[in-house]
Amino acid sequence: MDKEKEDGVEEGSYTQHYEVLQELGDCYSSIGDYDQAQRYYEKAASLGPDEPGPYVGLGVVALQKNLLDDAEIAFRVAFRLDPNCAKAYAGLAMVFQQQQNYQQAFELYMKCLELDSDNITALLGLFQTSCQMGSFEKIIYYLETYLDMHPGDTAVSFSLAALYMKDGRLEQSQKILLDILALNPANQGAADLLEEVEHNLAQAKQAGANIQ
Amino acid sequence: MRDRSATIKRNEKAGPLVTVLIPTYNRRRFLPVALASVVRQDYDNLEIFVIRDGGEQVSDIVSSFNDSRIVFIDRAENRGVAFTLNEALVRAQGKYICYLGDDDLYYPHHVSTLLDALENGGDYEVAYSDLYKTYCRIGPDGNREVLSKVVEISRDFDRFFMLYFNHALHVSLMHRADLIEKIGLYNEQLNVMIDWDLTRRLVFFSDFHHIHEITGEFYSPIGDSDRISVQRRKDQSEYRRNILTIRTTRPAKPWSKIDDMSIIFVVDKLNKQAGQTIGLIWSNTFYPYRLYLPLSPTELSRLNIDMPNVVFVPVNPLSSKDQQIDAALAKCDGKYVAIVPSGLPIEEMWVEHPLYALINSAPMTSCESKNGGAAFELRGSTEQLWAIVVRKDQLANARKSFPNLSVQQSLQAAGIQFKKPTDDQLPFQFDLLLQQAQLAEKNGNWAQAAQMFEYIAEHYHNGLWMKTLAAKAFYKVGDHTKAAKLSSEINQQRPTVDTLLLEAKVNRERKNFKTAIALLRRAEQILSRQSDYLVSTEVNNYSR
Numbered sequence: 001m002d003k004e005k006e007d008g009v010e011e012g013s014y015t016q017h018y019e020v021l022q023e024l025g026d027c028y029s030s031i032g033d034y035d036q037a038q039r040y041y042e043k044a045a046s047l048g049p050d051e052p053g054p055y056v057g058l059g060v061v062a063l064q065k066n067l068l069d070d071a072e073i074a075f076r077v078a079f080r081l082d083p084n085c086a087k088a089y090a091g092l093a094m095v096f097q098q099q100q101n102y103q104q105a106f107e108l109y110m111k112c113l114e115l116d117s118d119n120i121t122a123l124l125g126l127f128q129t130s131c132q133m134g135s136f137e138k139i140i141y142y143l144e145t146y147l148d149m150h151p152g153d154t155a156v157s158f159s160l161a162a163l164y165m166k167d168g169r170l171e172q173s174q175k176i177l178l179d180i181l182a183l184n185p186a187n188q189g190a191a192d193l194l195e196e197v198e199h200n201l202a203q204a205k206q207a208g209a210n211i212q
Numbered sequence: 213m214r215d216r217s218a219t220i221k222r223n224e225k226a227g228p229l230v231t232v233l234i235p236t237y238n239r240r241r242f243l244p245v246a247l248a249s250v251v252r253q254d255y256d257n258l259e260i261f262v263i264r265d266g267g268e269q270v271s272d273i274v275s276s277f278n279d280s281r282i283v284f285i286d287r288a289e290n291r292g293v294a295f296t297l298n299e300a301l302v303r304a305q306g307k308y309i310c311y312l313g314d315d316d317l318y319y320p321h322h323v324s325t326l327l328d329a330l331e332n333g334g335d336y337e338v339a340y341s342d343l344y345k346t347y348c349r350i351g352p353d354g355n356r357e358v359l360s361k362v363v364e365i366s367r368d369f370d371r372f373f374m375l376y377f378n379h380a381l382h383v384s385l386m387h388r389a390d391l392i393e394k395i396g397l398y399n400e401q402l403n404v405m406i407d408w409d410l411t412r413r414l415v416f417f418s419d420f421h422h423i424h425e426i427t428g429e430f431y432s433p434i435g436d437s438d439r440i441s442v443q444r445r446k447d448q449s450e451y452r453r454n455i456l457t458i459r460t461t462r463p464a465k466p467w468s469k470i471d472d473m474s475i476i477f478v479v480d481k482l483n484k485q486a487g488q489t490i491g492l493i494w495s496n497t498f499y500p501y502r503l504y505l506p507l508s509p510t511e512l513s514r515l516n517i518d519m520p521n522v523v524f525v526p527v528n529p530l531s532s533k534d535q536q537i538d539a540a541l542a543k544c545d546g547k548y549v550a551i552v553p554s555g556l557p558i559e560e561m562w563v564e565h566p567l568y569a570l571i572n573s574a575p576m577t578s579c580e581s582k583n584g585g586a587a588f589e590l591r592g593s594t595e596q597l598w599a600i601v602v603r604k605d606q607l608a609n610a611r612k613s614f615p616n617l618s619v620q621q622s623l624q625a626a627g628i629q630f631k632k633p634t635d636d637q638l639p640f641q642f643d644l645l646l647q648q649a650q651l652a653e654k655n656g657n658w659a660q661a662a663q664m665f666e667y668i669a670e671h672y673h674n675g676l677w678m679k680t681l682a683a684k685a686f687y688k689v690g691d692h693t694k695a696a697k698l699s700s701e702i703n704q705q706r707p708t709v710d711t712l713l714l715e716a717k718v719n720r721e722r723k724n725f726k727t728a729i730a731l732l733r734r735a736e737q738i739l740s741r742q743s744d745y746l747v748s749t750e751v752n753n754y755s756r
Contacts, residue, residue, distance in 0.1 A: 014347055014359045014360060015359070016359065016362070016709060016710065016713065017359050017360055018359070019713060020716075020736050020739060023713065023716055023717060023720060023728070023732050024729065024732045024733070027725045027728045027732065030720070030725050031725045031726070031729075047357065047359070
């Protein structure tokens, strides 16, 4: 029978079911139900075979299950579907990080941040790999840029404070930690680090006084 | 048509008999799902016609249901949908009729919902509900993979619009069977939009009750449609011919819901310009009308016209224009009269704009009716080409009271004010605003679109539909709080996949994962609904 109004197809008309499945995968992944998450990501991948999202999700699930080979395959598929998929870079970097291949992980985190300077996973991953490799110069820039956009993100500002401290920028580190504690006085990590920073500051002052 | 009374009485205790018509042609793969969806209605008193319009054999499918309510008409020759539906309509015994495409499906409450609206919902003889448009692709195994389910149209009944174009899906319609006796059967001369043609004739006799519930689905495969109707629409001239036929179709009188219009065409002599004006009236008028041609017998004999609804009024060759109008007026049977001179510029809505203003102008007191009132000038009307639409009784009174004045002067003398319709008096204001909002949306101006959809929802009915569009636009513009609020409101009344997904997205952003999952699972359940029918044994046998 005739169906009137065969107008232009509304945006999203072809992707709605895919979106529902992908969202379900993301939600289950967020609450730690990785089997359910995997089930929905697989369904989403079948409905949206050209979308990188489900493969990123499957990669994350595999990482959580410590199936590093599976995770690497999934992230590489996502990367092949979209060479600019920042999440695929971050995921692959996490795989390398787990494999203790810090140099490659560091480079992939950097590539991810070039594509998406907001990617918190890459930022924190970069911080961790920097610590693991003992080099901090490059990461400070990215953390500062990120915090310009997200000044309230205490996890990142805490990382930056730690880096400043390791870089000898004790006053900058102290300021950030005081800000974090003003927002949440119960933040024990910040309190401990502040104690260490202030101890170092006192020592530095003492050393300066001695020289004079 | 057969006498239905015996059947209705026989089924009185079970509620009235409802006839469902399913024409089928070469959709063997999908027919089992469609038929299963009817057989499993939560209302039992059904008469189900499956009419094979040639093509693949389906008798094995029909007999596998082993349901005595199914009447199978098995015809090898392909005669078209209109013929096929008529074949069943003349045999239908139900008090009510509804329709289903052979690749579409009803939800279990479809019949009972519409029936309840018609039996208990006031003075309605026609009801319609909302349907999901299901976008799908055909998988490698030949089965449909559902990509989305969207309520694209959920328009409240608008008679004027329905005369112009269709806004109610045929599959969602149920009407009293005895209306067919008033409006006639499907027009077998049409090859597209046969459903609008029938629906349009229904509006002459009943208001339509819009049920804001989703009671079924119709399918839209991505890529080139296999629908015959869609293929045929690609032939523009054929499409145009069908539109004109539909718009000039007039069911037999009396009409209970529409007042007729008479157009009096004023011309001395038939020439090229007059022919053009008549042609333009034919192609641009959608309100029901008859065209009156007051001309001398000599001129009338020269007339070679295949336009429908034309009434020839022979007049003395020496008659003045006013006498021509008087002669035609004596024969007019419309409540409204339009006086149109040859050469008047005629375009779409030329008469419907002022006519709509006239129909909706404040009702007059009996005193005003005798001594005053309003007439509306047509666009392009000048001193030389004076054109107007007026109530016939007022024009007749004016002519009777002041026969020696010109028509224009007599109306003025009778206290009739000549007006031009203002913007707020024009029809289709909802549609114009919707068009503007959708244009803003298309141009990526989401903030403007969102505000417009919200405004329309508040002022022009169609609330659920407009709120859904507003919620999507608010989400796009980044106002997720507003999007979530609107989606939640809609989901409490009538959830759709779109609004469930939207509300879920906002909940996930806010880390309310459990709420998001509950909403998404509900959406997923709706999206997978067709597979509910596929799991049944009888359907499974044919869907592979």
